[in-house]
Amino acid sequence: MVAVVAALAILVPVGWLWTDSLVPADYSVAEMGVPDHGGGPAGPAGHAGMHGGVHTGGPAVDQLREPPGPADVDLTLVARGGRVTLPSGRVIDGYTLNGTTPGPEIRAVQGQMVQVRLVNADVAEGVTLHWHGYDVPAGDDGVAGVTQDAVLPGGEFVYRFRAEQAGTFWYHSHQVADPQVKGGLFGALVVTPHAGLGEVGDVPALTHLYDGRRTVNGREGDVAAAGAPGQRVRVRVVNTDNGPVQVWVGGAPYRLVATDGDEVDGPTPSTDSLAITAGGRADLEVDVPADGSGVRVEIGGSSAVTFGAARPPTPRPARELDPLHHGTPTALPFDPDAADRRFDYVIGRRPGFLDGTPGLWWTVNGAMWPDVPMYVVREGDVVRMRIENGSGEVHPMHLHGHHAVVLARDGVPATGSPWWVDSLDVADGHSYDVAFVADNPGLWTDHCHNLAHPAEGLTAHLVYEGVTTPYRAGGHAHNDPE
Ligand SMILES: [Cu+2]
Known part of the structure; x- marks a missing residue:
């Protein structure tokens, strides 16, 4: 008993x-x-539309959208699943957009209207696209079950937003997001300022672990980028992983000029390591040495974006840059x-x-x-x-x-x-x-x-x-x- x-x-x-x-x-x-x-x-008492203490009766998310019309940047992305050959040559089980992972880089000039038609060819569980860090209208946020239905095989969804903010961003699926993002359903979104970057080189560096192997733009090891001796380059590091990545530069100091798509005020030269949050971005400006010696932007210690002459990998600096105390305070x-x-x-x-x-x-x-x-x-x-x-x-x-x-x-x-x-x-x-x-x-x-x-x-x-x-x-x- x-x-x-x-x-x-x-x-x-x-x-x-x-x-x-x-x-x-x-x-x-x-x-x-x-x-x-x-x-x-908490809102007026006795409001007509109350549900669980939250007011209803306002707009639905699918009404919070840009009206249809012409677009300045207009493309179609076709999602597929299965065996995928990376730019590195390695073959994985994953996903592609228009046949590649990472998907195509989407590039707009500040102020342009962007329209992306997502078509699902054969991803059985469905797909969406979320514009990570971009403050799009709610109905274009791409979260399955919250702002849209997942796009099932044979279906499509058209996203529209105005590229008001210049900076470095990315897009990825937000349906069964963990396996789909791990498997490669993402790409870079870069919005350049009205005035352009002038003489500054523009180098997106999307880093991702495919099956645990670090890549930059789908490639393993060192990835050579264009940058003439004496030129300033902006390396746009995008962390598409589930964990943070450390980035540092060998051969020249760098300046942290943007975090998550927002410009830093008064960035100063640094030789410290920099942690980039999962999903976060950091824009590093580096001056390629005029004497012809090379520069390495080390990403996670096993990949690097390189400029100019070859140089050996740089050990990770012990010090870490702290954005809490970096740059010039402004109102x-x-x-x-x-x-x-x-x-x-x-x-x-x-x-x-x-x-x-x-x-x-x-x-x-x-x-x-x-x-x-x-x-x-x-x-x-x-x-x-x-x-x-x-x-x-x-x-x-x-x-x-x-x-x-x-x-x-x-x-x-x-x-x-x-x-x-x-x-x-x-x-x-x-x-x-x-x-x-x-x-x-x-x-x-x-x-x-x-x-x-x-x-x-x-x-x-x-x-x-x-x-x-x-x-x-x-x-x-x-x-x-x-
Ligand atoms: Cu967590």
């Missing part, structure tokens, strides 16, 4: 936890989560001290059930998916967010549709150039205070970009009051954004 009671005392709560964790086979992301108004107004375009909303995004980990599966799962503000926060804002709000990590692992946090400025790390205020990010490594035991303006209405994913982690529940959403989505996770399109 005692044994039976003891067994029930364990089994009944466990059974309840298991049942409580089950996620419906088909659900709206907009109706999940716990509304968090961040101390701002922000808004006042983070006058924030309308203040949110916490506290990442932890504990045992429990995730959709009925027992494990050690990520938590946000103490709760597991789907009981994570739904951050609610209004257009025009100044928003502060404190991201804290006590989960035992680093998390590259990525908010869609917005660029945030770093205010402080572990309470230490930023003193350098405004450090704008869309992808920010938050190491275990550390915290960041960031701020942004809610200037892009929609329903936005705010997740970890170690894509294995959101698939394990490390994701939340930011919603503008009233915005809804007609799309559902699961469902007929088999939407599975992570």
Whole structure:
């Protein structure tokens, strides 16, 4: 009898936890989560459209789009899966866009209208394209089950956005994102300023681990790039992996001139190593020595972009550049001290059930998916967010549709150039205070970009009051954004 009671005392709560964790086979992301108004107004009482404490009755994400019309940059990308030969010659199981991985580089001049028609030839689980770091209209954000249905074989989706911001970005699938991005469904997006780069050479360097082997633009080892002696070159490093990559330069100092597509004010020459967050970008300017000696931009210690004469690999410098204290401080375009909303995004980990599966799962503000926060804002709000990590692992946090400025790390205020990010490594035991303006209405994913982690529940959403989505996770399109 005692044994039976003891067994029930364990089994009944466990059974309840298991049942409580089950996620419906088909659900709206907009109706999940716990509304968090961040101390701002929660909307007028008795509003006609309320669901789970969040207002509805505003635009749906598929209405938040550029109207059809002519485009300056207009291309079609055809997605395929299967055996793929990389530019390095290695053959992998993966994905291509127009027959290659990385997919074609998309290049626009600031102000141009970009239109990309995505066609799925044969990827059974479906595909999408997300414009990582580009603040596109919500309906073009490319997140399956949130801003569109996954494009199934034989289907297509046309993305349109105006290239307002110059800088280095990338695109990748956001349907079953972890295996599809690992397998190569991505490419570079480069927007050059109106005035161009003048005499400065422009060298995109998309780095990716295919089957654990480091590549730059699909090639292994040293990749020679064009840069005449005496010329200044801008190397646009894009980290398409799930973990950070270290970059440093041998043969000349470099200047960190942009982070995540935003220019650094007053960059100074450095010989330090630089960590680039998973999903993040760094633009390094290097002067190729006029005396004909070479330069190596080392990427992860096993690949390099090289200019000029051959030189041996450079050991990684012990010092690391800290963007928190780099460059010249300049005024922000808004006042983070006058924030309308203040949110916490506290990442932890504990045992429990995730959709009925027992494990050690990520938590946000103490709760597991789907009981994570739904951050609610209004257009025009100044928003502060404190991201804290006590989960035992680093998390590259990525908010869609917005660029945030770093205010402080572990309470230490930023003193350098405004450090704008869309992808920010938050190491275990550390915290960041960031701020942004809610200037892009929609329903936005705010997740970890170690894509294995959101698939394990490390994701939340930011919603503008009233915005809804007609799309559902699961469902007929088999939407599975992570
Ligand atoms: Cu993570």
